[in-house]
Amino acid sequence: MYSHTTQIRVHYALTDQMGFxxxxxxxxxxxxxxxxxxxxxxxxxxxxxxxxxxxxxxDLHTRFLRPVRYDELINVTVxxxxxxxxHKVEFHSEVHDSSGALCASGSxxxxxxxxxxxxxxxxxxxxxxxxxxxxxxx
Amino acid sequence: MYSHTTQIRVHYALTDQMGFxxxxxxxxxxxxxxxxxxxxxxxxxxxxxxxxxxxxxxDLHTRFLRPVRYDELINVTVxxxxxxxxHKVEFHSEVHDSSGALCASGSxxxxxxxxxxxxxxxxxxxxxxxxxxxxxxx
Amino acid sequence: MYSHTTQIRVHYALTDQMGFxxxxxxxxxxxxxxxxxxxxxxxxxxxxxxxxxxxxxxDLHTRFLRPVRYDELINVTVxxxxxxxxHKVEFHSEVHDSSGALCASGSxxxxxxxxxxxxxxxxxxxxxxxxxxxxxxx
Amino acid sequence: MYSHTTQIRVHYALTDQMGFxxxxxxxxxxxxxxxxxxxxxxxxxxxxxxxxxxxxxxDLHTRFLRPVRYDELINVTVxxxxxxxxHKVEFHSEVHDSSGALCASGSxxxxxxxxxxxxxxxxxxxxxxxxxxxxxxx
Numbered sequence: 001m002y003s004h005t006t007q008i009r010v011h012y013a014l015t016d017q018m019g020f021x022x023x024x025x026x027x028x029x030x031x032x033x034x035x036x037x038x039x040x041x042x043x044x045x046x047x048x049x050x051x052x053x054x055x056x057x058x059d060l061h062t063r064f065l066r067p068v069r070y071d072e073l074i075n076v077t078v079x080x081x082x083x084x085x086x087h088k089v090e091f092h093s094e095v096h097d098s099s100g101a102l103c104a105s106g107s108x109x110x111x112x113x114x115x116x117x118x119x120x121x122x123x124x125x126x127x128x129x130x131x132x133x134x135x136x137x138x
Numbered sequence: 139m140y141s142h143t144t145q146i147r148v149h150y151a152l153t154d155q156m157g158f159x160x161x162x163x164x165x166x167x168x169x170x171x172x173x174x175x176x177x178x179x180x181x182x183x184x185x186x187x188x189x190x191x192x193x194x195x196x197d198l199h200t201r202f203l204r205p206v207r208y209d210e211l212i213n214v215t216v217x218x219x220x221x222x223x224x225h226k227v228e229f230h231s232e233v234h235d236s237s238g239a240l241c242a243s244g245s246x247x248x249x250x251x252x253x254x255x256x257x258x259x260x261x262x263x264x265x266x267x268x269x270x271x272x273x274x275x276x
Numbered sequence: 277m278y279s280h281t282t283q284i285r286v287h288y289a290l291t292d293q294m295g296f297x298x299x300x301x302x303x304x305x306x307x308x309x310x311x312x313x314x315x316x317x318x319x320x321x322x323x324x325x326x327x328x329x330x331x332x333x334x335d336l337h338t339r340f341l342r343p344v345r346y347d348e349l350i351n352v353t354v355x356x357x358x359x360x361x362x363h364k365v366e367f368h369s370e371v372h373d374s375s376g377a378l379c380a381s382g383s384x385x386x387x388x389x390x391x392x393x394x395x396x397x398x399x400x401x402x403x404x405x406x407x408x409x410x411x412x413x414x
Numbered sequence: 415m416y417s418h419t420t421q422i423r424v425h426y427a428l429t430d431q432m433g434f435x436x437x438x439x440x441x442x443x444x445x446x447x448x449x450x451x452x453x454x455x456x457x458x459x460x461x462x463x464x465x466x467x468x469x470x471x472x473d474l475h476t477r478f479l480r481p482v483r484y485d486e487l488i489n490v491t492v493x494x495x496x497x498x499x500x501h502k503v504e505f506h507s508e509v510h511d512s513s514g515a516l517c518a519s520g521s522x523x524x525x526x527x528x529x530x531x532x533x534x535x536x537x538x539x540x541x542x543x544x545x546x547x548x549x550x551x552x
């Protein structure tokens with residue numbers, strides 16, 4: 001299992017007139033935290049794209065438990081429970097507020113695709129190498 | 139069953155550098171179409187809020203099947219399969235491109251809540267009345 | 277002079293907790309209306325990009341006079357006062373609410389650039405032809 | 415003069431299909447940096463709203479000099495050149511990329527308003543006190 005937490009400060013543009021973060025914007029929290037989780041492995045999604053691989057999101061599921069408000073400093077935890085097989089990878093995400101309460105949880109499934117052909121591919125070797133140690137057999 | 143379709147033109151701000159609509163923005167497509175579906179019943183979500191009722195989204199699930207591109211004229215269909223009981227309502231959404239291909243499908247669950255108390259409530263009577271005819275027994 | 281007006285319904289995602297449209301989102305109103313103004317000439321910005329020309333925004337100025345609220349049906353008028361010379365074009369925009377009150381005005385300057393080289397270019401001939409009649413000497 | 419710099423990592427949602435940050439999103443960079451500049455004074459905009467004062471943006475001007483790309487770590491500097499008089503305050507902003515190049519500059523004018531009455535007011539005393547030392551006569 002590989003897990004990484006990123007702190008995000010909620011800015012005004014993310015709120016709506018209900019006084020909370022607009023539900024559609026949680027996808028951005030997950031994206032930011034996913035990017036930082038990959039960076040923490042010594043790799044970046046930007047490098048992946050430079051290698052000709054893109055990762056479109058094919059499935060997004062979010063449960064909203066407690067509203068998140070302007071200026072809150074949230075913790076967004078991204079977890080990879082299984083080493084990706086084939087062309088598909090699923091990340092689980094949790095948003096906690098500064099008191100530690102769970103505000104939202106989500107799962108995001110992405111495909112590895114070759115940008116040039118728009119064909120499915122597998123996880124690039126460079127990423128396999130940095131991620132495998134987290135899933136090593138005991 | 140009640141179903142309503144809204145046409146939306148995809149503008150530039152919704153795209154990302156992959157060249158498609160950013161996955162997080164489909165929530166806005168669903169929101170726009172849901173609002174128009176309610177308006178088509180002779181009611182608006184704005185009036186609901188003026189009555190002191192808000193409808194936060196508690197669950198959002200989207201499957202992305204084909205990318206949607208800049209300037210496409212998409213059809214977003216919102217369907218209410220069951221008359222809402224208690225405090226919860228679930229809308230199903232489908233996004234079709236101009237060729238008729240299914241690009242995305244989603245389900246959005248919302249609660250009816252009193253804005254003043256943040257307590258769950260039931261669907262306001264004014265909305266029950268306009269929606270019931272669509273679910274009348276044959 | 278060439279002028280074109282587009283109606284836009286304000287959806288929830290555009291509001292912030294102040295209860296109005298977030299100021300940063302007016303750029304999208306201007307972009308949508310600019311795109312429709314070009315389409316009305318029998319041309320689209322999408323075709324321009326397909327021809328290898330992109331139009332990055334180099335200057336944006338907006339004055340906010342009255343707040344725009346959720347569900348308002350605004351009229352966004354885009355005006356081209358002068359036929360673009362060289363690589364630069366400036367559009368003026370006004371946002372009126374449904375009562376006719378002026379809510380915001382703006383000006384947006386864009387460059388014509390070759391996407392391949394990122395060098396400045398001039399307005400493509402196809403666009404010159406459809407736009408010139410609006411500026412013909414009397 | 416009071417000046418404060420905030421680092422922001424550019425996430426994917428902010429890009430558009432041109433491959434750069436969408437011009438309308440710079441308003442969010444300025445807003446984030448403005449919020450952090452106020453926090454750095456030992457005060458927050460959130461507290462201001464809790465005191466019944468809101469600060470709507472009445473004028474926004476941005477010049478875009480160089481594109482900002484996905485994953486760049488930009489520095490957004492907010493400067494207050496004069497102590498606000500009456501109901502109006504103007505912030506100047508600059509966006510530099512990680513190489514130090516100036517990518518955009520902007521100015522944002524906001525009003526101090528009472529949320530309850532939507533009438534103009536002056537800068538709250540608590541904010542005057544923390545900001546005055548930066549403008550003290552030599």
